[in-house]
Amino acid sequence: MGKHGLDTNAGTSRAAAFRTIQKGVDALQPGDTLTIGRGEYAETVVRKGLGSAEQQTVIRAEMRGTVLLRGDVDAPGFKPVPGTRRTFAADFKGEVQAVYEVDTLERLDGQATRAEVEFQPGSFYYDVAAAKLYLSSSDLRPVEQHRYSIPVAGAHGMMLEQPKRVLLDGIAVRGFEKSVMQTWHTESGTWGIVLKEAKDCVIRHCTAFLNGGGILTRSGLEGGNLIENCVAYGNISPHGFECGGVVAVSVRNDTLRNCVAYKCGVGVRLYGGEGYGLIEKSMGWGNVVDLGIKGGKMGEISDVRDCVALSYLPTRGRLKHSIIGFKNTYVENQPAGTDTSIRLNFERVIRDQEFADPLNFDFRLQSTSTLRGSAPDGSDRGPFPYQADVFYVKPDGDDVADGLSVKAAWKTLARAAKELRPGDTVYFEQGIYEGDVTVKGGKAGAEPISLRARGTARVLIPGSIKVEGSHGVQFERLNFARTVTATASGKVRFNNCRFFAQDSALHASRCTELTITHSEFTRFAQAGVVLDGCSGVELSSNVYDNQHGPAVACRTDGEATSAIRYSDYNSYADPGKAWRAGGKAMSLAEVRQASQDIYARELQPVYTMRDGIPEVTDRIALVIGGALGRSLGLHQDLMSNTLRMTAPTLHSVTATTANIEWQMSRGSMSGIAWGETPACEIKAAYKVTNHADTFRSFSLTGLKPGTTYYFKLTSAQLIYPLDDQGPGEVVDPKYEAITFTTEAADPAPRTLYVAAGGSDAASGLTRGNAWRSIGQAAAQARPGDTIMVAGGTYIEKVRVRGTGVEGRPIKFMSIPGEKVILDGSGRRIETAFVINGKSHIEVDGFYFDGFRMGGQGRTSMRVITVNQSSHVTLRRLFWDGRGAGYSGGLLMGADSTDLLVSNCVIIRGSDGMEVTNCPGFRVEHCVFLSHMIEAVKLGTPAALTSNIICDSSAFKAKSNIHFMSFGNQEAIIDRNNCYFLRTPEAERTLYWIINFKEDGKILGHTRMTLPDYKKRVAPTDSVVLDPQFAIFKRLDPAKVPAFPIDKFVSTEVPLDFPDLFATNPAVVRRSIGLQPEAFADMIKK
Template identity: 20%
Template sequence: MRKMKLLKTLFAGITLFALNCYCNEEKNPGLAEFSKPAQIDESKYGAGTLKETGKTFYVSLNGDDKNDGLSENTSWRTVRYACPLLKAGDTLIISEGEYNENEMDINVKEGSTDFMGNSGLPGKPIRIMAAPNARVIIRGAKKFVLNKKSEAAQFTYEISCKEKTIPCIWEAGTQIKLQNSGSIEKTEELPGTYYYDTEKHKLYVHFTDSNFFPGRSIYIEKSRVGLRIHGSYVEVKGIWFMNYGSAILMRPNYVNEPKTKEERDIGNNKAEHITIEDCGFFANSTVGIEAYQVQWCLFKNNIGEKNGDRGTIITHTDKFQDNLIKGNIFGSSDETMRLIGSNNVNYAISHYGGGMGERNHIIENIIDDKLSFRWKPICKESIMEDNVLTGILYIEGITHDRITVPKERIIIRNNVILGKIHWPGNEFEKNNPFANRLDTDKIFINNFMPFSNEKTINEALFADTAYYDYRLQEDSPLKGKSMGGGDVGRHRYPQGKVLFVGANGNDTASGLSIKGAWKSLKKAAESLCPGDTLYIMPGKYDETLSISANGTKDAPVFIRAHSKGKVLLKGVKINVPAIVEGITVSGGTNAFDIKAPGVTLKRCTACNAPENGISAQNAKDLSISNCTITGNKTGITLKNSKEASIRDSIIAFNKNELEISEDSKQGYHAGHNIYYGDNIDKNKFAGEFGSIVADPLFVNAKNSDYRIAWNSPAASVDAFNSPAGAATVSGKPLQISDISANFINADSAVIKWKTPVDDTTAYVEYWKKGKTKKQRSNDPEQGTKHIAGLSELEKDSVYEFRIHAAGRRGGHAVSEVKEFRTKKEIRLPATYYLSPDGNDNADGKSLKTAWKTISNACEAANPGDTILINPGKYTNAIIPLKTGLPGKPITFKKNGKGQAILDGNGVLSPIVYLEKKNHIVIDGLTFDNLEAKNRNGVIKLSHCKDIKILNCRAGNQKAVSWLSGPFFRANGSRDLTVERNVCWGSDYPIAIGESENVLIKNNTIVDGTMWACSIWGGNNISIINNLWYRPCIPIKSNQAISFTGISKTKIICDYNLFYSPCPNHKVGWIRNTLGETLITGDSLKQWQEQTEYDKHSIQADPLFVDYEKGDFRLKENSPAIGKGKDGETIGASCK
């Protein structure tokens, strides 16, 4: 310990430049032999090359499934019709356009053995691919156009809908998932929500921006799986998949037709040698690619983002072996719905469940997601090399227990891992971003891992992370420091030079870093060699960039605006293959003058040219994407430029938009563009895929501000529903209104306000008038109606306050300053009543004048108040705005006979939320119908004190879903009582971390999913007289009680009853903070023998009155009766 403290002291303040010593062999004997790059033969993976040609079939939007499909003129219409007809060696070519398809099947035949009738063979793969240069989107959702506003609504639109269920709804354009609100009223209140009235067959929608225009639409998921592959030697190339559950699902056929997961059996069936290449995966509700038990597959050069619950690639089982994931670029799969869950696992790439895979290699990928990569569990003998992870690397479990043979070690080499590393049993020194390791389970070498430290990242001097270019500038401290030679990080031996030019440069410098940048574009252009990249620093240059030599088809030169800043040039002339990104040209005869094949323009702006924004001659394979072409005589002119494409661009306010010569129309493609101007012929662009004619709404074109307004039709028009054109979208201004101070007391007040058209989080900043000390109170809920409680105020004093709001979809706002005066005397504690038939405008002080809503009671409640809740149904969460005081708790209690049900309406959880609140009692309430996706929990506590949860029930007519989270979750709290409650279902019914003085007594916990009771850390925990019935789902073998990191925790655990009808379920488990098992009790006897716990507990069927119907009262002959401490009955002893 003393040595570790000394090391931390020595490391403190050391810069990146001083840490190179940690990359040497002397500190890590034996590592050097593992420093060599991996030699992976890519030809062994995937479907392989086509050597024996079968038939070639075609699908197009103009086709007909009654045709023979053997030519473009006799093409089929649907991909789902074509797929089952393909044989080994066949090729299916799909023409440009968007296809709306239900599940497409390859070799799907459950209950079969060795079926290969719709599968490829070695040298004869089945190939499914987009036509050359074509954009093919296959969508798994049905489009609905909304034109009618709902009666008496300001923001809600409705449409008739006959769908039986709605798995997922996306807003067209943005592809944001809409969230079920549970009612028409909540839909009107909350942007980004919907409600489906299944009786009236009406769907109600409130769009995320609270804006509407005729023809606005949504997509409803109709197919859980897009392309299902149960065969081998199949290649899928160049296709984009959207709005499915799982876009591509691959696995072998089952030899049986299982009804449950436990019955699934693939026998000797295989699914192997599958290639997924150059495909796109976007806005799929579950995952992009889902792979079970497949081998020798290749996932290469794909893109993906916004892919739901499980990211873009998820793999499963120990039979996922010998696969290669290479060269992919995956963006964020953050949840797009308005509310984000507390237990997201949507890693961009992950292996999850079913055992350790083997030899699955992760090579040369860009994973730009805060949840970048997860192995749960590890895949042994696997190599992770030359990747960039901008977020966390998460490896589950103690790998040195699982990998004990040297040949099975995993190799993590030459990666850039910008986020944190979670790897139990492996402590990485956060001040040492170069640490190398040679262990029994791993080789960790030549990686750069700054643990999200921006200073360390900046000191690394990468070329330009805005373009995912993690090559190094010449003065980088990572340069040449890899053990065994080369650079640390992704590009050990970089291809092509990285060059820089800037207005403050010097033409006598090296040009190999920002510090050593050249000054003139001429010097820079003349110095380029094939494959080089030139970064132009932001600024205005009075030069024309002329690229006249040194680019080739296979090694073009790259010209980029550094950091995607604004680079304004006099002109650009391109006479060699080149890729130009982010450059703006204003004026010049032709802004961009292109006279070479193989040129690409991305994110460029061509404006105010007296002739052409872009002039292209002899420019075969020209690609123009995400460009803004405006204010020119002619936007784009193409001459003798075959196979050109113009996509995702804004071509507006030119005197003439396009001039395309006859010899340039061969192979020409255009789509997802915005056209606008006085001389626009709408019919000219009517056939373009995804293009529209509309004003792009530039922020200020006169001042050359070509950003587009938040409500521009160009804001989400491109194929991945991001902005068209070169510039960004300006933020939407937020509105704050209806600010008021309410329930003002001598020491407290409640502040209310609205953000009427924006879904926001917000807080109140307040201070005593004339004082400088400012305090803050958060609104506990996101939405449009807001409220926050102010406590510990001084009596008879004036307070000033203002609102700070942050939009879920971006934007910030601060209100004007308001004020109020506190009362002179504190109000005495009172009793208030709630009734489903009440009125929030009444005084709440009697049954006749009862309030109606839980939320009104939470606003009003002061220390010492009691809220008596009459039987019936309530649809708000208990989130008190103020805290109780010692001897003056705030109590929410059922009043009278019958159930007082807090109904989550399928959208609400947690249903009791206490953060930094003390002295609260919740007594006798029933929690039902919770939101079942985000695992936020039923009752959630954070840093609370003296909280009592008594006589409550979770799960009324059916069990609580595991996706609703724990019944009771507490972190960092103390003095907690959880007594005589019933929980039916949930994931970890009782989950308590780092809490003290906790009593868990006489509860009945039935049908958990993971563990019935999970305790980690904390102190003085008593678990007495509880009934634990079936602690986890049948296919798992978990324990009823799990203790983690309790070496310093005092625990009393006794007089409990354990039972499960599943013999594989266990009693208890103790592990350390690293997750290593210390003690396990498979049976109560074993648990008692190995621990001090449960000496008086029993293991027997408790004999419920009716387990199936959820009646957990005990029969008269139950073994639980009288067997608790002091002769009490075990469990809650109630229904």
């Protein structure tokens, strides 16, 4: 089938091809092959029961990488929104399932209000009624410096249910996402390719990018599926944590091999199942979790081998000959050299000295690597045992040296080109390499010979390069000043190269399968690429500055069609003379009539010379347009620690406080300073770890009335930089001081009102003039103010932008007797209240529902997020995390003091609360129900008193996962708590102590039961009892499960505070759990 076909055709020949992939897939019978012609197909494909166990059924691209199944459309142009700094808008009609920033591979975060787009870089809001799309860029740059796409299909790209022995080969998918969660069968996400209940299927040489999830297989009862040689990038979704690059779930004898995933949620992953699984020769970088195995029996018996994961690689199975950037979170602190793998961070590996080209993900060992022979058995550690086939050249090298390390590099291009063998790689360090060179080498069927610039080196070759009688020679990231010629050679490839000879840039004669990709041609007067007697030529994603001559010239008329197998996604400065065939010019329109360059662009880049190399002055127009969502011309996938910022501004000021705001592009530490002179004598550090929320609000307190002050940012540093990319470059820092004057005196405290039927244009001073949003009140509140919120549902993220002071807190309260619900809009919003850099804040009497889990660890956000604040009280809050999708806990607290959580209910969620470095943290009279992982995760001194903590969900409890974790056993007070367990207390693990000490020895990670804790840590008076919640008095006992809390797993049983009052006399007598008297004004009689 192909773009030229019709669905009314028979589909049995090229001339009778189908038009759509769906029609072709529908027509398949076991043993058939569907061949798809190149092009972009805007459709979704679904088939159930395809194939059979007896014969292989094939769906393949006629030419790998040239068939793209699309579920998105290019976004229209955006214009600045008046009155905003960073919000842009465009008219758009249709369903907006998501928005992707294509050039950065970022999925913009969907917001529930337009106002939030201004606060949160990298977000969007779609006004359905006005058919207008609002967004802000991910990195604080103007939107016009990026390119965007909008998923509109709202379904999986290719969904095959119950396939048997089906092979997918060479297909690419992009832009498949849905604004709401899918079913658990697809991990709640929308994928580019899904094989559900698959048996003995193969996915090979496929590419998935900018989808909710990339490639997914879910095995049936037998499994046996294989995903190999696939690439996934930019696939991530808020709807499911397992959404990512290349994933197999419900594993039964499934294999992921030779796959690469980057900038996704999870990278390459096996999850759950009862059978064996294998990940081998795969790589992940820039993902939340790069690579790993989790869950079920499969997680214990499976293997990871010969892999590279530059961040996390969690697995309980066998890990062999791999590279881990950070750590295997399931096996902590593995000593170096005790197995066959390399742990880059723990071992402080200097990558540039050990590996071939780590910046471009080549982790083969240099001859001088200390990792050689370092495994217990004397073998080389890591996935690539040393071989003497990688050589190095640098301007101050020595041609007498062996060339097998950067330290012993050669000096000249001539030495590098001498005696090249199949499989050899030559890396050039930055410099100019003089001389004319003829390259001869290679062998059909053997590994190619590669000549490349190392890292980001600018390598200039001013002499002539000739390739003669060779096979499989590749050039990458090189700059050629004179004509490059290739004669009587096969499979010569140029990628990411610049050609700027003044006559013809590249001349190929009698060559087969010549490939030129992501290269740039300029300054030529005759032709960019000259083809003479060639065949099988592929030209893709190149930039032709063909203002003075044709981009491609063929010797005869027929050679334009016979020589060039494929040409597309290129750009032409002059479409009128795109090609020349037999002396006759061909316009781009005529080239398209020959079925080439269908998706080419017309661009006129401007070049400037730098160090003898012409460079495109403004690359914005080139950031997309290449094949598979990549840039036109030079394209290099690199990790970046670039950090951008805005200048601080004054939000509001009182007699003794000032509220300063700015934005950072990522989670960072800001140096701040203020004082009564421009020198800003008082200095501090302000840290917000979360990468997703980059709005900064910091409040100064203790100021003098009627006094002029200065404030400035003094530094910026990434909290969690991408590994091995340096501390982070701050682009255009904003370190100039701003000035303000405090008020002479504070006005009297106010009572402000919010109601679902109010208006943010009102005064907010009475209920009849109430504001519509809690966020509006949070922006206006001053010390001592109380915000009274009327009953109703509020879909918003509330940012507390002002601070309270001692004796005059800012209070957010529900009006007595009225139920106030903050709704996360079906897991679209991750946080209800953001309290950063504030003090004396109280949040009291709210219900929360439908919020999603926003990340993991200290970079995460929860229903309430508190950073670097003090004296924050959370009281009478009800978080119901039940329902589809991943929900987080009630609280993420970091670097704060005197944080109190009292009389709150936390249901479901991954972790009930996660708190780090918060001295004075207290949890009192709370109820925890059915947590997924931990009820309480602590990296701080804390006191837990009079709480009821019920066992986790049955699925997790069977793994005996602990209730709470903490680092320092001496800093935790466990007092008068009630634990409700599924299993006997002598068996059920309650505590995980990270740095456990006993008898003067550091024993490290130690899990223990309550009896163990009482014996080995502290004589706590906490007990194991059934609290006998009040709700069970009104439920039919026959319908209450053996472990009563399981009745609440689903949302079919609504819950409220009184339902969870304890009635067990032994619990009531000790005043454990919710205090009924605390709710007298909150609950209707």
